[in-house]
Amino acid sequence: MTFDLIVNVAWKEEILDPAGQSTTKVLQQMGYAVDNVRIGKQIRLQVEAQDQDRALEAGREMAKRLLANPVMETYTVQVVEA
Amino acid sequence: MTFDLIVNVAWKEEILDPAGQSTTKVLQQMGYAVDNVRIGKQIRLQVEAQDQDRALEAGREMAKRLLANPVMETYTVQVVEA
Amino acid sequence: MRVGVISFPGSNCDDDTLNALAALGVEGVPLWYQQTELPPVDRLILPGGFSYGDYLRSGALAAQAPIMASVEQAIATQAMPVLGICNGFQILCERGLLPGALRPNVSGEFLCTWETLRVVSVPQGFVGLKTGDLLRMPIAHHEGAFAVEPGFLSTLFDQGQVFLQYSDPDGQVHALTNPNGSVANIAGISQGSVTGLMPHPERAMAQYLGSVDGRRFLKAWLGEEDQ
Amino acid sequence: MTYEEVGLTAEEFTHICDQMGRVPNDLELGLFGVLWSEHCSYKSSKNLLAWLPHDGPAVVQGPGENAGVVQLDDKVHVAFKVESHNHPSYVEPVQGAATGVGGILRDIVAMGARPVALADSLRFGTDDPSQHLQHAVVEGVGAYGNAIGIPTVTGEVGYGAVYDKNPLVNVMAVGLLPAQRKISARGARPGSYLLLVGQPTGRDGIHGASLLASQDFGEGTEHMRPTVQVGDPFMGKLLMEATLAAVETGLLDAVQDLGAAGLTSAIAELVYRSQVGAQVWLDDVPCREPHMTPYEIMLSETQERMLLIVAPHHLEAIEAIMNHWELPHRVIGEVTEEPLLVIGTRDNPRQAVLPPEILAGACPLKPVPANGRDKGRQLVPSMPAFKPLTLEREWGLNVLGAPECKSRAPIYQRYDSMILTNTVWGPDHPLAVLRVKDSTAGLAIAVRGPGRYAALDPYSGGMAAVARVISLLATQGAQPLGLTDGINAGNPDREDVFQDLMALLAGIADASQALGVPVTGGNVSLHNETSGHPIWPTAVIGAVGRHSCPLEPVPDAPMAAGMDILWVGP
Numbered sequence: 028m029t030f031d032l033i034v035n036v037a038w039k040e041e042i043l044d045p046a047g048q049s050t051t052k053v054l055q056q057m058g059y060a061v062d063n064v065r066i067g068k069q070i071r072l073q074v075e076a077q078d079q080d081r082a083l084e085a086g087r088e089m090a091k092r093l094l095a096n097p098v099m100e101t102y103t104v105q106v107v108e109a
Numbered sequence: 110m111t112f113d114l115i116v117n118v119a120w121k122e123e124i125l126d127p128a129g130q131s132t133t134k135v136l137q138q139m140g141y142a143v144d145n146v147r148i149g150k151q152i153r154l155q156v157e158a159q160d161q162d163r164a165l166e167a168g169r170e171m172a173k174r175l176l177a178n179p180v181m182e183t184y185t186v187q188v189v190e191a
Numbered sequence: 192m193r194v195g196v197i198s199f200p201g202s203n204c205d206d207d208t209l210n211a212l213a214a215l216g217v218e219g220v221p222l223w224y225q226q227t228e229l230p231p232v233d234r235l236i237l238p239g240g241f242s243y244g245d246y247l248r249s250g251a252l253a254a255q256a257p258i259m260a261s262v263e264q265a266i267a268t269q270a271m272p273v274l275g276i277c278n279g280f281q282i283l284c285e286r287g288l289l290p291g292a293l294r295p296n297v298s299g300e301f302l303c304t305w306e307t308l309r310v311v312s313v314p315q316g317f318v319g320l321k322t323g324d325l326l327r328m329p330i331a332h333h334e335g336a337f338a339v340e341p342g343f344l345s346t347l348f349d350q351g352q353v354f355l356q357y358s359d360p361d362g363q364v365h366a367l368t369n370p371n372g373s374v375a376n377i378a379g380i381s382q383g384s385v386t387g388l389m390p391h392p393e394r395a396m397a398q399y400l401g402s403v404d405g406r407r408f409l410k411a412w413l414g415e416e417d418q
Numbered sequence: 419m420t421y422e423e424v425g426l427t428a429e430e431f432t433h434i435c436d437q438m439g440r441v442p443n444d445l446e447l448g449l450f451g452v453l454w455s456e457h458c459s460y461k462s463s464k465n466l467l468a469w470l471p472h473d474g475p476a477v478v479q480g481p482g483e484n485a486g487v488v489q490l491d492d493k494v495h496v497a498f499k500v501e502s503h504n505h506p507s508y509v510e511p512v513q514g515a516a517t518g519v520g521g522i523l524r525d526i527v528a529m530g531a532r533p534v535a536l537a538d539s540l541r542f543g544t545d546d547p548s549q550h551l552q553h554a555v556v557e558g559v560g561a562y563g564n565a566i567g568i569p570t571v572t573g574e575v576g577y578g579a580v581y582d583k584n585p586l587v588n589v590m591a592v593g594l595l596p597a598q599r600k601i602s603a604r605g606a607r608p609g610s611y612l613l614l615v616g617q618p619t620g621r622d623g624i625h626g627a628s629l630l631a632s633q634d635f636g637e638g639t640e641h642m643r644p645t646v647q648v649g650d651p652f653m654g655k656l657l658m659e660a661t662l663a664a665v666e667t668g669l670l671d672a673v674q675d676l677g678a679a680g681l682t683s684a685i686a687e688l689v690y691r692s693q694v695g696a697q698v699w700l701d702d703v704p705c706r707e708p709h710m711t712p713y714e715i716m717l718s719e720t721q722e723r724m725l726l727i728v729a730p731h732h733l734e735a736i737e738a739i740m741n742h743w744e745l746p747h748r749v750i751g752e753v754t755e756e757p758l759l760v761i762g763t764r765d766n767p768r769q770a771v772l773p774p775e776i777l778a779g780a781c782p783l784k785p786v787p788a789n790g791r792d793k794g795r796q797l798v799p800s801m802p803a804f805k806p807l808t809l810e811r812e813w814g815l816n817v818l819g820a821p822e823c824k825s826r827a828p829i830y831q832r833y834d835s836m837i838l839t840n841t842v843w844g845p846d847h848p849l850a851v852l853r854v855k856d857s858t859a860g861l862a863i864a865v866r867g868p869g870r871y872a873a874l875d876p877y878s879g880g881m882a883a884v885a886r887v888i889s890l891l892a893t894q895g896a897q898p899l900g901l902t903d904g905i906n907a908g909n910p911d912r913e914d915v916f917q918d919l920m921a922l923l924a925g926i927a928d929a930s931q932a933l934g935v936p937v938t939g940g941n942v943s944l945h946n947e948t949s950g951h952p953i954w955p956t957a958v959i960g961a962v963g964r965h966s967c968p969l970e971p972v973p974d975a976p977m978a979a980g981m982d983i984l985w986v987g988p
């Protein structure tokens with residue numbers, strides 16, 4: 028069976044996010060009352076697996092091995108319900 | 110009041126995502142049964158607003174004007190429940 | 192002396208690196224990322240470039256390449272000297288063969304400039320370099336801000352793993368001499384026989400190109416005293 | 419489908435029907451639409467470009483190929499050309515600029531040359547959005563050039579409110595090839611295969627050439643925005659290496675890159691130049707999206723694709739090279755003896771049947787009056803009387819604060835200017851000096867495009883553009899080998915714009931003739947005009963020269979206080 032997964036990857040809190048910082052600034056200049064913009068990744072993919080648990084399991088493994096860098100990033104994995 | 114927003118930005122389906130393509134290939138080489146990896150952004154930010162509706166409204170406006178490029182990208186905006 | 196230079200798809204400083212080795216009279220052996228076994232070589236260089244277009248994170252996709260398992264093994268079993276330049280440095284960090292990671296530059300932009308580098312601790316095997324030496328070499332990268340996990344920085348310094356820092360022409364290291372937002376101005380580090388740096392020694396091989404310090408650097412890595 | 423929908427005029431449509439002896443079907447009409455567009459046919463500018471001198475002792479290949487080629491010495495030839503990507507860069511600046519760089523690099527590679535340098539000439543407006551645009555365009559130029567590993571060694575930038583909605587992004591590429599190498603789009607022989615290499619075809623940039631680049635911007639053009647083409651410099655690098663490796667085997671008949679108007683333009687040009695025909699099998703074109711129509715497949719401007727023409731008995735060797743570089747590739751058709759371009763599927767093989775000499779060679783050109791060149795020379799505008807200025811503080815601060823006076827370092831530091839280790843003089847100098855590893859001679863490269871000058875006096879402005887790059891080469895004692903011209907202007911159907919164009923081209927032609935330097939190729943971008951406001955006629959001229967001692971360029975600043983300054987010239 029094919030499962031749609033979403034892997035969200037975010038900078039660890041203590042890691043500086045320059046792109047987020049400059050986006051914060053630009054949004055403030057545009058007149059928005061915003062703060063703490065942090066720009067992470069949202070990765071969507073399709074995985075073949077026997078069941079949802081195994082799909083999630085594969086997703087977590089891929090996140091850990093490739094999609095996120097544990098030195099600076101955290102991740103969450105979820106299955107998109109059809 | 111302060112609201113935490115999440116803006117997810119994804120490539121339109123017909124837009125080429127070279128990063129997603131290469132990531133698909135490497136994950137397959139690593140032995141995963143995956144396909145169609147698409148790499149978008151997940152942007153988190155804090156916004157000051159009177160209520161949740163206005164926070165969402167501001168989020169949509171920022172997404173449209175800056176955070177996403179409507180020529181190539183689609184976006185969704187949601188409020189993170191405290 | 193035979194030095195293997197590993198090309199990944201998207202590597203683009205591989206030829207420059209082979210040329211630099213040739214200029215030093217050293218035999219360079221081009222290697223392709225899909226090789227699963229290393230031919231007989233004495234040393235390895237992972238050259239600069241945009242392996243896999245720098246997609247996902249610089250170096251992340253190349254770190255999974257088939258040849259990296261043999262590189263890992265050669266380091267573990269024979270203490271193979273391995274040098275990662277720019278993208279090569281990123282690949283080594285992503286593979287966990289060097290500590291830390293390389294984040295996007297603080298400006299969010301690609302940056303190509305000449306920098307002065309101060310030697311902090313001389314890595315194992317380098318000949319003719321000493322603490323406080325200054326080298327002038329160019330940088331050219333988008334994701335070159337070195338980062339470590341919180342609390343780990345002092346360990347790196349204590350263990351003598353911090354190799355190069357961005358400094359001013361007099362060797363002073365301070366915030367204004369930090370081109371990319373690297374923690375503690377770090378431009379290069381080492382771990383055992385593995386060394387990585389963001390600057391490009393292969394581009395500083397002649398005065399008419401701006402500096403000969405890259406020649407000095409590579410000779411030191413090769414274990415030859417520069418005359 | 420009507421002729422208007424594909425951007426043709428009633429006269430052009432009649433001309434097509436006359437020549438064909440029948441009314442073209444929808445697919446055929448669509449193909450005519452793009453190939454007879456301004457962007458592909460040069461219908462408004464071809465007669466003007468004919469004034470330019472094309473011959474010289476160093477010229478190996480003049481205009482008409484993917485790039486010009488000149489001789490550096492007995493062993494090394496230089497391929498070079500400038501391209502514009504103005505409209506796409508306004509719509510999506512990062513990708514527009516990036517794909518512009520990718521496109522000009524593929525032109526150089528299609529000549530069998532290895533690119534060694536890029537130079538960019540940029541024009542932006544003066545309003546706030548223009549600043550963001552500049553930031554994004556520079557990002558795009560760098561994103562492609564840096565990643566594919568070709569240094570951007572020099573360039574220039576200028577500003578004017580006329581560029582607010584029509585920024586200019588012109589990029590020149592320079593490549594080297596061994597003197598004995600001869601590959602072009604001319605050599606296709608009957609029986610050979612059309613091998614399509616690179617990115618699978620998607621719905622990207624359909625109508626980019628015919629509509630986006632060939633009509634004025636305005637309120638009504640919003641819906642015409644094609645799907646943005648995304649550049650993939652990673653695949654661009656693989657494609658470059660694989661194509662050059664394939665050329666090196668000597669087994670290819672011909673090479674043609676895919677640019678504006680995609681497969682249509684590539685195949686039509688190829689068979690037209692080679693005086694052959696072709697059968698194209700649409701079912702064999704690898705597609706990225708399902709259910710693409712023949713029209714979409716033929717017009718897609720998906721980037722990072724190359725067409726290699728290879729005889730059947732050499733196919734295996736060439737495919738082995740593509741496999742090594744992990745590039746998707748597929749035979750999509752065959753070269754035929756009869757000069758007919760036939761496009762179809764296995765079920766319906768003849769969905770379009772077109773003679774290349776009509777499709778690629780018969781578009782009616784805009785006539786130029788017999789005395790046009792003279793008129794251009796005489797078009798001296800009335801100048802406002804010169805008001806002597808007293809140097810006032812206010813005035814000085816104004817000048818110093820103008821964007822023209824800002825340091826260019828924030829631009830060029832975002833480009834890798836040193837990769838390939840040939841850059842002896844990079845962008846911190848007024849022109850670039852490169853060593854050439856296989857020669858004692860080096861290259862001097864300069865690019866300039868005085869738009870404001872040409873706005874006041876297009877004839878003198880055209881001359882000035884040539885004179886500036888040549889004098890830059892002269893400061894190094896470099897021998898000019900050839901010029902490439904990037905012409906940018908407004909809507910040529912407007913009388914005033916066309917007058918300016920005539921004067922501009924007359925100026926370029928007269929100056930290059932007088933200085934004895936041929937123009938070996940270039941690019942014309944018209945319709946740079948929004949809601950009736952055209953840009954200044956802007957001729958971006960790139961020059962390539964032979965430097966006899968590239969490792970020791972002539973210093974460009976006085977060596978020491980007390981030296982004499984010698985004024986040369988009137």
Ligand SMILES: Nc1ncnc2c1ncn2[C@@H]1O[C@H](COP(=O)(O)OP(=O)(O)O)[C@@H](O)[C@H]1O
Nearest residue numbers: 538572573574575826829830845846847848849
């Ligand atoms: N768009 C650009 N890309 C690369 N280099 C540029 C660009 N614009 C300017 N430069 C470099 O900066 C130098 C200084 O720019 P400018 O002040 O316009 O030059 P000049 O005074 O020589 O006309 C130029 O000689 C050129 O090498």
